Amino acid sequence: MKVKKLGLYFAVLLLFFLHNDVWYWFDDHLILGLPAGFTYHVLYCFAVSVLMVALVSQAWPFPDTEEEGS
Amino acid sequence: MTLTIIFIYLGIVLAIGFLSHRLFRNTGEDYFVASRTIGSFVLLMSLFGTHMTAFAILGASGEAYREGIGVFTLMASSSALMVPVVFFFVGTKVWALGKRYGYLTQIQFFRDRWQSGTLGLLLFIVLVGLLIPYLLIGLMGAGLTFEQMTDGRIPYWFGSLLICLVILTYVSFSGMRGTAWVNTFQTLVFMVLGALTTIVILRGHGGLTQMLAELRQVRPDLLIRGDKMPVSLVVTYTLIPLSVGMFPHIFTHWLTAKKVETFKAPIIFYPLCIAAVWIPSVLLGVTGVVDFPGLEGPAANGVVIMLVEKYAPGILGGLLAAGVFAAIMSSLDSQVLSLGNMFTQDIVRHYEIGGKMSERAQVWWGRIFVFLILALTFVLSLFTSRGIFKLGIWSFTGFASLLPIVIAALYWRRSTKWGAYASLVTVVVAWLYFFSSGSKTLEGTQIMVVAIILPLSALAMVVGSLLSKPPEDVAKFFPDRRR
Numbered sequence: 247m248k249v250k251k252l253g254l255y256f257a258v259l260l261l262f263f264l265h266n267d268v269w270y271w272f273d274d275h276l277i278l279g280l281p282a283g284f285t286y287h288v289l290y291c292f293a294v295s296v297l298m299v300a301l302v303s304q305a306w307p308f309p310d311t312e313e314e315g316s
Numbered sequence: 317m318t319l320t321i322i323f324i325y326l327g328i329v330l331a332i333g334f335l336s337h338r339l340f341r342n343t344g345e346d347y348f349v350a351s352r353t354i355g356s357f358v359l360l361m362s363l364f365g366t367h368m369t370a371f372a373i374l375g376a377s378g379e380a381y382r383e384g385i386g387v388f389t390l391m392a393s394s395s396a397l398m399v400p401v402v403f404f405f406v407g408t409k410v411w412a413l414g415k416r417y418g419y420l421t422q423i424q425f426f427r428d429r430w431q432s433g434t435l436g437l438l439l440f441i442v443l444v445g446l447l448i449p450y451l452l453i454g455l456m457g458a459g460l461t462f463e464q465m466t467d468g469r470i471p472y473w474f475g476s477l478l479i480c481l482v483i484l485t486y487v488s489f490s491g492m493r494g495t496a497w498v499n500t501f502q503t504l505v506f507m508v509l510g511a512l513t514t515i516v517i518l519r520g521h522g523g524l525t526q527m528l529a530e531l532r533q534v535r536p537d538l539l540i541r542g543d544k545m546p547v548s549l550v551v552t553y554t555l556i557p558l559s560v561g562m563f564p565h566i567f568t569h570w571l572t573a574k575k576v577e578t579f580k581a582p583i584i585f586y587p588l589c590i591a592a593v594w595i596p597s598v599l600l601g602v603t604g605v606v607d608f609p610g611l612e613g614p615a616a617n618g619v620v621i622m623l624v625e626k627y628a629p630g631i632l633g634g635l636l637a638a639g640v641f642a643a644i645m646s647s648l649d650s651q652v653l654s655l656g657n658m659f660t661q662d663i664v665r666h667y668e669i670g671g672k673m674s675e676r677a678q679v680w681w682g683r684i685f686v687f688l689i690l691a692l693t694f695v696l697s698l699f700t701s702r703g704i705f706k707l708g709i710w711s712f713t714g715f716a717s718l719l720p721i722v723i724a725a726l727y728w729r730r731s732t733k734w735g736a737y738a739s740l741v742t743v744v745v746a747w748l749y750f751f752s753s754g755s756k757t758l759e760g761t762q763i764m765v766v767a768i769i770l771p772l773s774a775l776a777m778v779v780g781s782l783l784s785k786p787p788e789d790v791a792k793f794f795p796d797r798r799r
Contacts, residue, residue, distance in 0.1 A: 261397055265389075265554060266547050274532070274539040279524060281539040284385040284598070287393040291591040294397050295584055301404055302580045308408065 251305040257297055265290065318465055321634025325505070325641065326482050329498055333486025336494040344678030347491035348420050348657040354496050354572040356581035362496040363569050363582055364589045365503035365646030367399065367560060370457040371708065372593050373510060373643050378617035380601025384538030386545040387601070390553050392594035396587035398557035403583050406561045407570045409726045411579065413793060414571040421654075422567045423662040429725045429793055430733035433666070438740060439721075440662050443564050446714040447651060448693070449707040454648040455479065455697045458641060464621055465637045476697050479641065480690045483649050487656075488683045492572055495649045502642035507592050509639035513624060513632060514596035520627035521603060530606045538602055549757070552764035559715035561722055565650035568657060652693075656685035709756050710747075717743045717769040720777045729790055731781045738780030739773045746772055 270283045277285040345351050354362070369375075380387045410425065419425045422443065427436035455476050462475025470478075486494045521527045531538060541550070560566050573579060597620075604611070604619030607626060611619060624633050660681040665673045673681070721739050724731035750756075750765040757764055 258397075258401060262554070265394060265397065266551055267389075268547060271541050271547070274536060276528065279528075281385050281528070283539075283541055284388055287389050288591055288595060290393045291396040291587040294393075294400065294587040298400050298404070298584045298587070302583055306580075308412065308576045 254297070254301050254305045257300070261290075261294060261297060317630045318634040318637055319470070321631065322462075322465075322637050322641065325638035326478070329482060329501065329645070330485055332498050332501055333489050333494040336486075336490040336497045339493060340490050342679055343675040344420065344661075344682070345418075345675075346493070347679045347682050348653070348661070349414075349568060349571040350491070350493040350496060352415060352572055353493075353574050354569075354578065355574055356578050358496050358500050359569070359573055359578050360582040360585055360589070361500035361503040362572075362646075362650070363403075363566065364586060365499035365506075365643075366565055366569060366650040367395075367563075367647070368503070368506070368593060368643055369454060369647045370461065370640055370644045373506060373597055373640055374457070374461070374617050374620060376594060376597035377601035377604065377620045378614070380538075380598040381604050381611065381616040381619050383545060384535070384540070384602060385598060386541035386550075388594055388598045389541060390545065390550055392590050392598070394550075394554040395557040396590045398554060399560050399590075400583045400586045402558060402561045403570075403579060403586070406722055406726060407566075408576050408579050410567065410570050410722075411573050411576055412795075413726075417792075419571065420568075421658050421661045422562075422564055423658060423666075426721070426725065426736070427662075427666075429790075430736050431787075431789075432733045432736075435733055435736055435740070436662065436666075438737075440658060442714070442718070442740065442744060443562070444655065444658065446711050447564060447655060450711045451648065451651050451655075451689070451693050452696055452700060453708055454644050454651070455693050456700065458644045458648075459697065461637065461640050461644070464618055465633065465640075473698060476694055479645060479648070480694050483645060483652060484687060484690050487649050487653050487686050491679070491682065492568070492653060495653055496569070496572060498649065499646045502646040503589075505642040506639040506646075507589070509635050509642075510593055510596040513620070513628075513636050513639070514599055516632060517600060517603060517623050517627045521606070524599070527599075527603050527606060531602055534609060535605050538605060546762045549762040549764065552762075552767035555716055555764065555766045555770055556709070556712045557716075558719050558770070559712040562715045562718045564658060565647075565654040568654045569650065652686055652689050653682075655689050656682045659685040659689075710751055713750075713756070713764070713766045713769065714743065714747050716766050717747065717773045719770065720774040724777050724781070725793070728781070729794055730786060731777060732784045732787050734784035735777040735779070735781030738776035742776040743769060743773045 267283065267286050270286050273282040275282055280288070340346060341351060343351070376387060376391065413419065413425060417428065423436045423440050426439055427433055458479040459472040459476035462470045463472045486498055518524050518527060537544065600620050600623060604616070604623055608619060608622055620636065624636050660678055664670070664681050665678065718740070721736050724735060746769040750769070753759070758768060
C-alpha cells in the first residue's frame with residue numbers, strides 16, 4: 247500500500263515535469279484541430295484529473311467512512 | 317437589453333441569497349462556515365468560483381491576445397495540477413483539524429498550532445494586507461465592466477457600488493451558506509456562458525479551423541510558446557497557483573465541507589473545470605487578434621466584449637456581462653466574508669473586545685465587518701489607479717511564498733513557532749525587496765521571484781525550527797493515519 251502511495255506521489259511529480267513540453271514549444275502544427283502546444287495542455291488537464299481519481303481512490307489519507315471529529 | 321439581463325441576473329443572485337437565509341441558524345459557525353454542511357458539488361463550484369476571478373474571462377483573453385496559446389500553459393494547466401494537489405495534501409488535513417477543534421479561521425488554527433497569539437496577529441496583518449489589493453481589483457473590475465458594457469450609461473462608480481450592495485445583501489443575510497449557493501449558481505453561469513460565447517463567435521468567424529488559418533497568416537507566433545515564453549518562466553510560474561494554500565477565503569471554504577470525502581469530487585473535477593473556462597478565454601483572445609489587430613496594452617482586455625458586440629450583440633452581450641459579474645462576485649463575496657470572519661474571530665473575539673461574545677453577537681460583528689470592508693474597498697476603488705491590476709500577481713506571490721508555514725504546521729512535528737516567525741519575516745522582507753524593484757521576474761531573467769521567495773521561506777522555516785527548542789504538546793495535530 248505504501249509503495250502504491252509513493253508511486254502515485256511520484257506520478258504527481260512526473261506530471262509537474264511533463265508540464266514543460268519542450269518538444270512542442272516551437273511546434274505550430276495542429277493536433278485535434280488546435281495548435282500542438284494547446285492540445286497537449288488540454289489533454290494534460292484530463293491526465294491530471296485521471297491522476298486525481300487514482301490519488302483519491304488509492305492514496306486517500308483518511309479512513310473511508312469516518313466523519314472526522316464526530 | 318444588456319442592462320435588462322444584468323439586472324435580471326443580479327435579481328436571481330439576491331433571490332438565492334434570500335432563499336438560503338431560510339436555513340440560517342444564527343450561530344457563528346453557521347454564518348462563517350455554513351455549520352460545515354456543504355456537499356461535494358457545491359464545494360467544487362464554490363471553491364472554483366471563488367478561485368476564478370474576472371481575470372479568467374477578460375484578463376485571460378487579453379493575455380492570449382498578447383501572448384497567444386501559451387497563456388493556457390502558463391496560467392491554466394499549471395493551476396489544473398497544483399490546485400487539486402494542494403486541496404489533497406493541505407485542504408483535507410485543514411478540514412479534519414478544523415472539524416475536530418472548531419477552527420473558523422486560518423489564524424485560529426495557526427495560533428493553536430504554534431501556541432502563539434503574536435504570531436497569529438502578525439499573520440493576520442500580512443494575510444489581510446495581501447488580500448485587500450485582490451478585493452480592490454475585483455471591485456474595480458466590476459465598475460469598469462459595467463461602464464464598458466453599457467457604453468458609459470452606467471458610470472464606473474455606480475457599477476462598483478451596485479455590486480457592493482448586492483454582495484452586502486446576500487452575504488449579510490445568509491453568510492457562508494448563501495455565499496456557497498450563490499457561488500454555485502455564478503460558477504455555472506460563467507462556465508456555460510463562456511462556452512456559449514465562444515461557440516457563437518467562432519461560428520460567426522467561419523469556424524475554429526478558419527480562425528486559426530487566418531491567425532497563422534497575421535500572427536503565426538501566437539500559435540506557439542516560442543522564445544517569448546521561455547521554459548524558465550513557465551516552470552517558475554507554476555509555483556503561483558500554490559497561493560491557494562494560504563488564501564483566507566479558500567481556507568474558509570475548506571472548513572465548510574460536510575465530511576472529508578466531500579473533497580474527492582473537487583479534487584478530481586477541478587482540472588476539468590479549469591479547462592472548461594480557460595479554453596474559451598484563450599480561443600477568444602487569439603480570435604480577437606484576427607478581428608481587432610493592433611490593440612495595445614490594457615485595451616486588449618476588452619477584446620471579448622468587442623467580439624461579442626461584433627458577432628452577437630443584444631442578448632449575448634447581456635449574458636456575457638452576467639458571466640463576467642458572476643466571476644467577479646463569486647470571488648469578492650468569499651473574500652469579503654473571510655475578512656469579516658477574520659476580524660470578528662481573530663481580533664474582536666480573540667481579544668474579547670467588549671467582553672465575551674455570544675453566537676448572535678458573532679454574526680452581527682461579522683455583518684458589521686462585511687459592511688465596513690465593502691465600504692472601505694468601494695471608497696478606495698474611487699481613488700486607486702488602474703495600475704493596481706498589476707498587484708494581482710504580487711498578491712499571489714506573497715500567498716504562495718507563505719505556503720511553507722501551513723505545510724510545516726500539518727506535516728512536520730519538529731517545526732516550531734520560531735521557524736514560522738522566521739518564515740513569515742523572510743517572506744515579508746523578500747517580498748518588499750522585490751516589490752520595490754518593480755519586476756515580477758528576477759532581473760535579467762525570466763524567473764518569477766516566487767521561485768526565490770518560496771524556497772527562502774521554506775529554508776527559514778527549517779533553520780528557525782531546528783535552532784529552537786522542540787515543541788511540546790503537538791500530538792493532537794498529528795493523529796495516527798495508518799491504513
